[in-house]
Amino acid sequence: MKREMKTLSAFAILLVFLLLVVGCSGNEASNAKENGDGEKAEMKNPDEVNYPEVLTYWGELHPNAAQTAQTLNDVRAYQAVEEKTGTKVEFKHPSGEGTDITEQFNLLLASGKLPDVIEYNWRTVPKGPDNAIKDGTIIRLNELIENYAPNLNKYLNDNPEVKKMVTTDDGNIYSFPFLRGDEKLMVFMGMIIRQDWLDSLGLESPTTIAEWEEVLRAFKTKDPNGNGKQDEVPLLVQPNDFKNIGPFVGAYGIHAQFYNDNGTVKYGSIQPQFKEFLTTMNRWYEDGLLDADFAAMDGKLLDAKVTNDQLGSLFGYTGGSIGRYTGLMEDHPTFKLTATSHPALEEGGISATAQKAFPYEGYHSVAITGKAENPEAIAKWLDFAYSEEGHMIFNFGIEGESYEMVDGFPTYTEEITKNPDGLPMANALGKYIRANYGGPLIQDVRYLEQYLPLPEQKEALDIWGKTAENKINLPPTTLNADESDEFNSIMSDLNTYYDETVIRFIMGEEPLDNFDEFVATLEGMGINRAIELQQAALDRYLAR
Known part of the structure; x- marks a missing residue:
């Protein structure tokens, strides 16, 4: 009996000891930081x-x-x-x-x-x-x-x-x-239009591609700035905005770059819809609706087009465009900028993409x-x-x-x-x-509520926000080390070719009949592998 009691006592002592060790280990884990080499180091109180x-x-x-x-x-x-x-x-x-x-x-x-x-x-x-x-x-x-x-x-x-x-x-x-x-705070960029020009011509703010084309042609031909000259520039969107945000591209149901189609990563510029977009932009460029300088625009030239009362619509910011240009044109008797939604193809539709930050x-x-x-x-x-x-x-x-x-x-x-x-x-x-x-x-949103004092700026958040309620923009995924090296290697040369060729398509220097050749070249440069890498990153993100 004594032997059994001693055995039980020894077992109880051992059990208490093990519990203490586990408890201490748990405390050590919660008060440890991980070094770059993955080892744990004691953290301070x-x-x-x-x-x-x-x-x-x-x-x-x-x-x-x-x-x-x-x-x-x-x-x-x-x-x-x-x-x-x-x-x-x-x-x-x-x-x-x-x-x-x-x-x-x-x-x-x-x-x-x-x-x-x-x-x-x-x-x-x-x-x-x-x-x-x-x-x-x-x-x-x-x-x-x-x-x-x-x-x-x-x-x-x-x-x-x-x-x-x-x-x-x-x-x-x-x-x-x-x-x-x-x-x-997540919506701050979108399409902006001269509301006073719309009013002078008796036009409504456009919501579809067809309505935009009608408005742009009126801006081009009906002298909305009233100086008796046909010097109006109906539309200015720069190449990177077409590429990264997608004004007008989203009307065709895609993003120009990588996007999330219900969990599947796609690259919009190899889709057939991208050719439709390019066809529209090429027509607008050839007809003088899209600014002839769109591919080589800088801030000073943009400022000049706005302040010279020439530009009818642009892609810009609530503060840096609507607010800034309203201030610069405060002596102009009728100047008024308002936001307008990214267009859809059909009446009542919604653009597939727009600027909306995470x-x-x-x-x-x-x-x-x-x-x-x-x-x-x-x-x-x-x-x-x-x-x-x-x-x-x-x-x-x-x-x-x-x-x-x-x-x-x-x-x-x-x-x-x-x-x-x-x-x-x-x-x-x-x-x-x-x-x-x-x-x-x-x-803090209370900063923004004061930073945007104009009613047109506050309205812009609502207008652009409705357009931006889409599901195709990729969340903030990350590539791992091997993927990053491979992806950057692919996209470095690919982006150079892409940027140059898209501009050539829009300006008519590259026939749109060569679109299939453009897609084949992108595929030959590794775009399908880049899509696979982005898919792996999205899968991991969704599983976090």
Whole structure:
């Protein structure tokens, strides 16, 4: 009996010991972060982590801020954050824009001399974000966010679809994201038309391809600007807008590029409908309805066509087009721009595609690099922007300077709305906030409600939003390292051929009888393999 009691006692002690070990292991797992090599490292107690004393930060200085700031340290939001956190940030900004920034980003990575954090679209980085974590360029953030970023962590847990978007196929969160916090913030581009020209000619806003053609011919021939000359340019849409957003292309039920047809990835430009689209655009170009300069347009030339009272319709922005040109033409007695929907083929139909952003797409998001020595403190600092206090600072600036609370609504002051130095509202906001161009934060719709003061701008959100209620735009998928290399190799040469040939089709330099040859060339260059790679990425995304 004693032997049995001893055996039971020993067993009980062993059982308790095992339970303690399992419990401790569970605690260790929850308080561990993953290194670039996949090993676990002990994490600090969140209560013992302070904001970093110093921080190096690489990222673009957006034009909205660059007019009044040398670095983001000159923006009042970051000055306020320094006061709140005590963290001194050394900002390093690449020069130029677009491909210039991409080249400097690639050179930065190749140098190995990385700052603590890098702001970039890490979703599109070569080989993908999972590989960037694997090779130690940046670090996995899941555990850091869970332990040291309570504000962002709560938002992601409360919004599982957004969390799905910021998480890779391998389950990694790789950046502190720029997030659009309301549906209204996701639509900001579309077709714009001269409402005063429609009114003068007794025409309704067009909704079908046939109605658009009728309106454009009237703009061309009936002198809507009233100067007695046939100098009107009925329509301007640039090649990249045809390609990436799809105004007019969507009328034919496709997207020009990769799109999601009920879970199946297709490439619109090899579909028969794309030839129909090209046929229409070629006719419009030949008849002088589509701007002769559409393939070589720049901002100055576009501005000139609008301000010279020549342009009848364009593809543009709520702020940068409707708002900006209304201001530039305020001395014109009748000038009025309004939004119009992307057309369908049939009356009452809806375009298959239009511009509509996802809550997260990767732009202006911040990753912590593998060179950072205090990632816990950095995570805490970045999380400040997602706190209630940080949210107000990054969306509205400084109370008493850039905004006042009026009946519970953060209302911009005349420092923003009627800037005493004559700054446009976009640049006045850029002195104080980041919400009007992105950053690691949650964009607030109350910013937009004031940024778009004109009724025509608010109406545009509704008009374009209805057109954009489609299901074919691909979600923010990611390719893995091998797929990324192969896809980029295929698309590099293919896109060059594609861009040149589509312009030639529209301008009549390439006969549309050669469309089948165009498709065959794309297939010979690997477009079907590129579709397979995008399909694999979509399948993984849907399974996340």
